[in-house]
Amino acid sequence: MSEITPDLVRHLGVLARIQLSDDEVERLTGQLDVIVDNIAKVAEVATPDVPATSHPIALENVFRPDVVGGMLSLGEVLQNAPDAADGRFRVTAILGEEQ
Template structure:
């Protein structure tokens, strides 16, 4: 029942013409797109550029917490935002 859209006669006539145009365009593409034409979602080939994943120097636990305004049990301590302590 959700897929049934109430349309008046004018809307049906207008949309029928638009649907015919869509079907015609799909037919034109199908004529050109043979098995030798590769399917694509983008006209220009895309590729991600990644740098090599190299492990570098990292901070120690103590260095990370040394400038923290408040800490507890080796973690940053922040104010509760939900109105209750967890």
């Protein structure tokens, strides 16, 4: 027995504020029914002894200790800048003149 009916699809369309034609309702009824059936199949296979995963390979963050390092001088920072002025990077304006 199908869980998705044309009336349910029309109701979902109203909730989503989407105007659906009769052809769209018919097509979506079949598509949503297939989706619900596939989800039910996955639910049958899922067992409590298999842990849920978001990624097939376990991931963990690799951290290193924070170590204070040497600081760059202003000249070293700006030496490869395409354009610099007054000890700052100089870039083209992206806002209008009124800003």
